[in-house]
Amino acid sequence: MTNSAWETLSDQAVAVAGVVYFLALLAHLVEWASLREVAPASVAAAGGAAGGEVGTGAVAVDTGPDRTAERARRVALFGRLGLLLTGLACAVHFVALLGRGLAADPNRVPWGNMYEFTVSGTFVVTLMYLVLHRRFALAWMAPIVTGFVLTTLMIAVIWLHSEVTPLTEALNSYWLVIHVVSAVIATGAFTLGGILSAAYLVKDRRGEATSGPLARVPSLPTLDRISYRIHAFAFPVWTFAVLITGPIWAHEAWSSYWNWDPKEVWAFITWVVYAAYLHARSTAGWKGRNAAILALVGVATLWFNFVGINFFSTTTQHGYAESAPAFVEPGER
Amino acid sequence: MSTAPPEVPEAPEVPEAPERRAGELSPRELGRWLWRQLTSMRTALILLLMLALAAVPGSVIPQEGVDSVKTARWQDAHPTLTPIYEKLSLFSVYDSPWFSAIYLLLMVSLVGCIIPRTFVYLRAIRAAPPAAPRNLGRLPDHTSYETDESAGDVLERARAALKERGYRLRPDDGGDAVSAERGYLREVGNLIFHLSVVVVLVAFAMGGLFGFRGGAIIVQGTTFTNTLTQYDDFEPGQLFSAGRMDPFTFSFDDFDVEWQNTPRRGVLARAFKAGLTYRESPDAPEKTYDLRVNHPLSVGDTDVFLIGHGYAPMITVKDGNGQEVFSGPVPFLPQDPTFLSFGVLKVPDSPTGEIGLEGLFYPTFQLVDGNPVTIYPNDANPLISMQVYTGDLGLETSAQSVYDLDKTNAEQLLTAEGKPLRLDLELGESATLPDGLGTVTFDGVRPWTRIQFSQTPGKEAALVGVVLALVGLLGSLFIRPRRVWVRARREGGVTMVEVAALDRSGGGDVVPVLEELVDGLRTDAPTSKARDAREDEGRTDT
Ligand code: HEM
Numbered sequence A: 001m002t003n004s005a006w007e008t009l010s011d012q013a014v015a016v017a018g019v020v021y022f023l024a025l026l027a028h029l030v031e032w033a034s035l036r037e038v039a040p041a042s043v044a045a046a047g048g049a050a051g052g053e054v055g056t057g058a059v060a061v062d063t064g065p066d067r068t069a070e071r072a073r074r075v076a077l078f079g080r081l082g083l084l085l086t087g088l089a090c091a092v093h094f095v096a097l098l099g100r101g102l103a104a105d106p107n108r109v110p111w112g113n114m115y116e117f118t119v120s121g122t123f124v125v126t127l128m129y130l131v132l133h134r135r136f137a138l139a140w141m142a143p144i145v146t147g148f149v150l151t152t153l154m155i156a157v158i159w160l161h162s163e164v165t166p167l168t169e170a171l172n173s174y175w176l177v178i179h180v181v182s183a184v185i186a187t188g189a190f191t192l193g194g195i196l197s198a199a200y201l202v203k204d205r206r207g208e209a210t211s212g213p214l215a216r217v218p219s220l221p222t223l224d225r226i227s228y229r230i231h232a233f234a235f236p237v238w239t240f241a242v243l244i245t246g247p248i249w250a251h252e253a254w255s256s257y258w259n260w261d262p263k264e265v266w267a268f269i270t271w272v273v274y275a276a277y278l279h280a281r282s283t284a285g286w287k288g289r290n291a292a293i294l295a296l297v298g299v300a301t302l303w304f305n306f307v308g309i310n311f312f313s314t315t316t317q318h319g320y321a322e323s324a325p326a327f328v329e330p331g332e333r
Numbered sequence B: 001m002s003t004a005p006p007e008v009p010e011a012p013e014v015p016e017a018p019e020r021r022a023g024e025l026s027p028r029e030l031g032r033w034l035w036r037q038l039t040s041m042r043t044a045l046i047l048l049l050m051l052a053l054a055a056v057p058g059s060v061i062p063q064e065g066v067d068s069v070k071t072a073r074w075q076d077a078h079p080t081l082t083p084i085y086e087k088l089s090l091f092s093v094y095d096s097p098w099f100s101a102i103y104l105l106l107m108v109s110l111v112g113c114i115i116p117r118t119f120v121y122l123r124a125i126r127a128a129p130p131a132a133p134r135n136l137g138r139l140p141d142h143t144s145y146e147t148d149e150s151a152g153d154v155l156e157r158a159r160a161a162l163k164e165r166g167y168r169l170r171p172d173d174g175g176d177a178v179s180a181e182r183g184y185l186r187e188v189g190n191l192i193f194h195l196s197v198v199v200v201l202v203a204f205a206m207g208g209l210f211g212f213r214g215g216a217i218i219v220q221g222t223t224f225t226n227t228l229t230q231y232d233d234f235e236p237g238q239l240f241s242a243g244r245m246d247p248f249t250f251s252f253d254d255f256d257v258e259w260q261n262t263p264r265r266g267v268l269a270r271a272f273k274a275g276l277t278y279r280e281s282p283d284a285p286e287k288t289y290d291l292r293v294n295h296p297l298s299v300g301d302t303d304v305f306l307i308g309h310g311y312a313p314m315i316t317v318k319d320g321n322g323q324e325v326f327s328g329p330v331p332f333l334p335q336d337p338t339f340l341s342f343g344v345l346k347v348p349d350s351p352t353g354e355i356g357l358e359g360l361f362y363p364t365f366q367l368v369d370g371n372p373v374t375i376y377p378n379d380a381n382p383l384i385s386m387q388v389y390t391g392d393l394g395l396e397t398s399a400q401s402v403y404d405l406d407k408t409n410a411e412q413l414l415t416a417e418g419k420p421l422r423l424d425l426e427l428g429e430s431a432t433l434p435d436g437l438g439t440v441t442f443d444g445v446r447p448w449t450r451i452q453f454s455q456t457p458g459k460e461a462a463l464v465g466v467v468l469a470l471v472g473l474l475g476s477l478f479i480r481p482r483r484v485w486v487r488a489r490r491e492g493g494v495t496m497v498e499v500a501a502l503d504r505s506g507g508g509d510v511v512p513v514l515e516e517l518v519d520g521l522r523t524d525a526p527t528s529k530a531r532d533a534r535e536d537e538g539r540t541d542t
Helices: A003-037 A040-046 A066-103 A114-133 A139-160 A174-206 A220-254 A262-281 A289-312 B027-038 B041-055 B068-077 B081-087 B097-126 B151-164 B185-210 B459-478 B511-524
Strands: B141-147 B177-182 B212-219 B223-225 B233-236 B249-262 B266-279 B287-292 B297-299 B302-319 B324-329 B341-347 B355-362 B364-368 B371-376 B383-391 B410-412 B422-426 B430-433 B438-455 B482-491 B494-503
Touching: A003 A066, A003 A139, A066 A114, A066 A139, A114 A139, A114 A174, A114 A289, A139 A174, A174 A220, A174 A289, A220 A262, A220 A289, A220 B302, A220 B459, A262 A289, A262 B041, B027 B097, B041 B097, B097 B185, B141 B511, B151 B177, B151 B482, B151 B494, B151 B511, B185 B459, B212 B302, B249 B302, B249 B438, B266 B297, B266 B302, B266 B438, B287 B302, B302 B341, B302 B355, B324 B341, B324 B438, B355 B371, B355 B422, B383 B438, B422 B430, B422 B438, B482 B511, B494 B511
Parallel strands: none
Antiparallel strands: B141 B494, B177 B482, B212 B233, B212 B438, B223 B249, B249 B266, B266 B287, B297 B302, B302 B324, B302 B438, B341 B355, B355 B383, B364 B371, B383 B410, B383 B422, B430 B438, B482 B494
């Protein structure tokens, strides 16, 4: 296959993935709509038994009228359909990334610019969601995750899309691969953690619900714990990405391991905020709600760094923002 | 460190002189109170958030240390804000007093936190696991079952099972329960992490204080001697001394660049490299190195990096008397990927009048409507296209960038029709300037490279520091400290076994741990016809 064929394949795969995510979202919305009508007792059971992190989809059927059983069956059916579609979308999403990488000459990892970074980041969100789905009983997150990934992919296609270009000289380093892989993984995980923290705050405000969609969301302590576990995974990965491999690469390419470049500053801010989150979880008075708020602040800084900083700052050396070759700045003599 | 902390100094101080009113503290007490506040977890948390907040302005306002050219441009454009910002050190946020204050406080807090914790930890590591609470059923995660085995046998096997799973056991005191604990290393991980943070910060500060960063544009065929005068720009740390410069020299012998045709961006420079011949010191043997982007050369403590490249047209200027007043390469700065480059040549000491040339270099040009356009970045068919200035170019009076021609008092040479004069010279061509100013000749083209030099003392320590921090962090986050108790009592012909577990990190789920342990205990039992009396239904999540 030629390079442009790979690129076309990648573009088509993103579109197909988008459509399948949309179908998955629809399936989950039907699931949730059916849920609204189900009697409270079976709803709680359908939530994957709020604390016992066992398999999902196991719907305990009340000895109620047939209609309730029928609806519960529909909830389970559409839930499973949505999950299946999400898995399919994730696979197509992966093809899109692969195509991007193979379209470049020489072949490279698919994160030379913001479009590619976004497509990779959302892929990690989906992948982590699927991997952790059973373990943490994440069925309740389905519409949020599919909705988020779909929206972000749409933004990427509409505003960020750019053509495949070779990496600039400074980006042509295996440290970049390690650096960006870990940054993308951490970004995906932090995003998932952020969604959990947001759910925590919503649930904290509304109180325990006995019916409706909110009843599916696990209890506050469970949310807090799952969120912590995901953050505890993401934080070391982020540390590795921005405080170890990033500086090593910066040292090779720009002669100084830390330049206070805006991207670096914001990566550092994100790191400090998440360090504060971890501290907050073990400080009396900051547990729970405040920790969840800090986690959201963390996600905000993370995504601001990725998208926003390019608009506010003109001095960033991180060329992937515009992926033009770096030229020499006029030095003074 | 855990949510159930072993005597961390966070408990409120017991007043020493109860008869005094609250709020009246002796200086010593006040000092102690302040210290306690400073080293509390809450203060660390707030300082961390303040540090994050304080880092923000430096990412929005151009920073002198990061990009001095952009900063100067910004300052020119904002005359009212500049003095205010300057007072607030907003152009050098990361060495400003307020930024330093926050991180110094954080350091003090950190050290004040680590030292006592280390002692607490050293004591804790030698202590035996605490005795079983009287009522295990009160713990959030517990379970129980009945068996025909004797209580002694159950406890015996529980000891063996827990030991096998890496638990430390409380010495057998003949009681009815076994106490076990594991995960002691979590605290070590945490201590290593926080200590490493200190190491990294110190190493980072060292690099900033004792190191330097500088750059030079070096034309092919020339030699660079590592002395201050050879640098185009040089930023030393506050405590840098010139005695620390490594005495190396190198010559830039050849330059190699690959031009890659890309479908959409046209021709791009790939894989460029500069062949150097260098000596570490004047009497060291000669060595060679191919300097490439991402592949720096280390000489002594100095790292040498290739950052960029461009073209330097060789230009000769003769004055009105035919005397050569300038001859040599003039580095032009690339403006875009086509390597269309901008440059300036100033000839100060010409007896027939100052001459300033300013214009563009086209590596491979083509004429379109009489004007050159660049079609290829390789220097296959080069052209320089310059405008000429004379009069007072301010060369004697003001120090200025080599890429800036001060035209305020200069006059531009015009053609007979009164249009600005433009010299378009192909390789080997000369032009005669009007008014008897002299001649300009375009002799050739040489590549130049922009080379960056830096010394960063402490960079190895910083790397070791962050790696250790990561290792400590992993230990601190993933080692799960937990306590397990097993109690067995003979009651009415059967043995009642209670098992409880407690996660001390606040992040773990001990139910699977309990289940696995109990399953092990029960299936190993020689006669297991006991009834299931597990009662983990009502447990809460922690
Ligand atoms: C530069 C400043 C600091 C940074 C970057 C930092 C970072 C961190 C991080 C990332 C953790 C999570 C690891 C874990 O859970 O064990 C942590 C935990 C902890 N930190 Fe810090 N810290 C700093 C300062 C302090 C200070 C000043 C104190 C003393 C009050 C402190 C006390 C603790 C404690 C007690 C934990 C354990 C919390 C737990 O077990 O959940 N830290 N710190």
